[in-house]
Amino acid sequence: MKALLIAEKPSLMRDIQKVYKKMQLPYEIDFTSFVGHVVELKEPHEYKAEWKKWDLNLLPMIPERYEFRVKKSAYKVYKEIEQVLKTNRYDFIINACDAGMEGENIFYSFYKRVGCKLPVKRFWTSQTTDNAIFKALLNLIDEQDLLIRNLRNAAMYRTIFDWLIGLNLTRAATVKGGRIIKIGRVMTPTLAIVVKRELEVLQFKPEPYFQIELDLGQFKALWFSPKTNENKLKTMEEAQSILSRIGNTATVQDIKTERKTMSAPPLHSLLELQKEANKFFGFTSSETLKIAQSLYEKKLITYPRTESKHLPTSFAQNIKMQLQTLASLNEYGSIVQEVLNRPDAIQRTIRSKKYVDDKKLTDHHAITVTEVAIGKKKLSLQELKIYHLIARRLLAIFMPAYVIDKTAVLLKSNEEFFKANGNMVIDKGYTILYDAFKKKQELPLPPLQLSMQLPIKDAKILSKVTEPPARYTDSTLLDAMFHAGRFIEDKELQKILKDAEGIGTSATRAEIIEKLISIGMIAREGKSFKATQFGIDVIQSIGEHDIVSPELTAIWSKKLKDIVDGQLSSGQFYKEMLAYVKQTTDGFVSLNLNVAEKQMVVVGKCLQCGQAVVEGFKGYSCSNKACKFFISKTIMKGKITPTDAKKLLNGKETREIRFTWKSGKKGKAKLKLVNEKLEFVFPAPTKDK
Incomplete structure (x- = not known):
């Protein structure tokens, strides 16, 4: 028997090829690879010549049969694989695209376009280490496996749904608005999130307020009202009146100390990695994804496009291999040795549902380092930064918790009350890994006792003004997309959106943000995002249409998940999808879009x-x-x-x-x-x- 293995990228093909040469399988394998997507759905005019016209009367455009065309950038690759299939006799194909919905889409869109009829086996692994590849080659999954088939159907219908929504609503908006206005089921709600914040910033009116601060030598305290628990005063007159009533000493009225024990956060999903890289290094979400993909192709980390923050039990039970890999790095050698010397702590972590839970896995498990050491691999400074973020997070889950005593003291001077807070670090625990990133140290209060009288060295009024809400950064916008349920009121839809993990996916959110920038609807201003006037006009013109709300993508993402889980048939999904496309396009055509003319630079x-x-x-x-x-x-x-x-x-x-x-x-x-x-x-x- 003879098979043709098609990998998603040349680098993965070479990795599989190397392992295959050391194996003895009951069939022979030839190898080739894509370069990501090699085909795409046809443009409207390729279905019907009349659809070339941007005419509202032709909407909605719904093809009778969805067809793919070869991408110009991948034409050579497509023709080479097509020729291989024509000139060789194969018994089956091995789909070695990435293990997930998008990987299924990449393979089967090509499979349909090229007209292949051969049986398909699925090569499925989240890692590219030799051991993981070996196991995946030995355990190919049949294409008729229910999960694989459902995943394939969901991938195809997601592509079709995006085509129908994007092209029909973009044409309607463009004709009505008089200039190119792109609309998308994830892109437009994301734009709406940025626009909402931008309007809050633009409409914000700063208001003055005042606070009273006591200097007690070793620490400072702020005045507050025990009735309202508020520490801000609206007028200078109020502040001066309170200041005049303060004596020369303050008496300790109450002391409360609470011990907080905080274990390490869960492992990285792509979202969490992007947020952390933006926070520590200022990397954009797309930069982090690109760097992580490079590390994956170099076999140093597991598959990065994952929504999961958990490891499977089978992987966790062999985690010592990954830890021993980190032991070879100077930064972690002594820490890893301490961890390996405490097998009870390792087992406790493996049993913790916070880190290891088979039920909370998505297509892939959390990102972690592999057993492949950096060794002599040449990594860029950016790659090293991302690798070490992932390494630290893995090590952290096996280290002691961070323990801190949080103390709050209540003071009284004459009839006025003041509060002060301090934190005493009891055990730095896993946070020693992050000392280089700490901007400020925890400050403890001095030893205090009830009824103790403290001399007031100084009392002054602080004049301040309220500040507008901060514009979104890569980190906070990604977080807003993930937690998009905050922007809707319906409790049931909030839950759906939470289960669907927001709008977009870890693999597409960065791309959506960059697309909004490229079409001029939002712009980067330093590390922040600012909605342009064009973006503001689009959202304000669309108004309450459901394409603006995260509810839309939440509902349809849930339906796609139902296909994967076998709870909704593909036929029923398509029927509901067509009804929605017709209804929403008609609604869009009736809108009055008031979008300012683009000023040409x-x-x-x-x-x-x-x-x-x-x-x-x-x-x-x-x-x-x-x-x-x-x-x-x-x-x-x-x-x-x-x-x-x-x-x-x-x-x-x-x-x-x-x-x-x-x-x-x-x-x-x-x-x-x-x-x-x-x-x-x-x-x-x-x-x-």
Whole structure:
């Protein structure tokens, strides 16, 4: 027997190939690979010529049969695999795409497009270590396995649903609004979240308030009202009146100390890793995903696109291999040895449902390091930072808890009351791993006793103003998308959204954010996101339409999960989906979209015809539609800013831009237009080189 194994990426294909050469299987395997998605659903006009027109009377566009086309960027790969299938006789295909819904989508969309009829076996593993690959090759899953079949159906219908919603509502909005307005079932609710916060910031009116602070030498205390428990005063007059009544001493009225014991947080899902990387290093969500994917392909961490924060029992019982891998790193050697010397603590962690729970697993388990050591692998600084975040989180769950005594003291001076708080660290526990990230140390209160009188060294009024809510960062926006149930009132839908783990998935949220930036609806301002006027206009014009609410994606995500769990048939899902698409498109067509005209940013004069060159979504093009002059915004992963474009058009060199060459090597260079063609200008080598 002979099989063709198709991996999702060349790197995975090579890893499987290496292990296969050491095995003896009852069949022969040939190898090939995709490069991610190689096909996509056809554009509307490829189904019907009349759908090329952006006409409200043609909506909704619903194909009788959904067909795929080959992606231009993957045409060569598609044709090569197609040729392999035509010229060789195979008994079955091995689907070695990533173990999850998206992996099923990548494989079966190709399978349908190429017209393959061969049986399929599923290669299924969340790791790319030799041992995991060996086990997966020995235990191929039949394509008729109920879970795999349901997963495949859910993946296909999710793709179709997004096509129907995105294209129909985008066309309706664009025609009604007079400019390109993209709509999506996850993208639009995410935009609405950012817009809501932006309006809160813009409409915020700062209000002054006052506080009274006592300086008691070793610590400070704030005045508060025992009736309202409020420590803010609205007027300076009130504050001055209270200040005048304060004596020379303060008496300790009450002392309460509470011991808090905090065990390490759960392991990383992709969401948690993205949030932590943004908090500690300022990485964007898309940057973290890209770095984690690179570490996965280098076999240093498990599959990163996971929603789970738990490990399966079978994996946890062999966790010593991962711990021993970390023992080879100077940062963790002594800590790992302490952990390995306490087998009881290891077993206690494995038995804890906080970290190990088979019932809380999604398609993949939590992210952790593998048994493959870094060794001599060359990692970038960014890769090392992410690897160490994952390593620390794994080690932390086997270390002692962080123990702290939280003390609150109540003081009285004449008839005025004051509060002070202090924290005493009893055991640093797992937090010793994070000492480098701590911005402030815990400050304990000095030894105090009831009725003790303390001299007041100073009493002063603090003048402050209320501050607007903070704009979203990568970390807080990802968190808002995950906890999108906060934005709806219906309790049942809140629960559905919680079960569905918010809007989008760990694998797609970063992409959604970057797409909103690229189409000009939101913009980065430092580490924060700011809704543009265009984005605000879109959300305000759509109003209460359900495409704006997280409820929509919650309900349909639940239905997809029901398909995977076997609780909803694909046929019934499709029937409900069509009814919704028709209803919501009709509702959208009746909207009045009041979206301001886009202001074109002129970056210079065209070198070919002399007309204005303006900024677009993908680059800088001549405003003369007959002219083909164009400078892309992204060249070899390097970002060309409007300032760069202005310099190029003025015959100057750009700033140094970081590029990624075809080999994968990264480096910096400037750009210059020479005879209307972009050329790299590399820095001159230093004398010692």
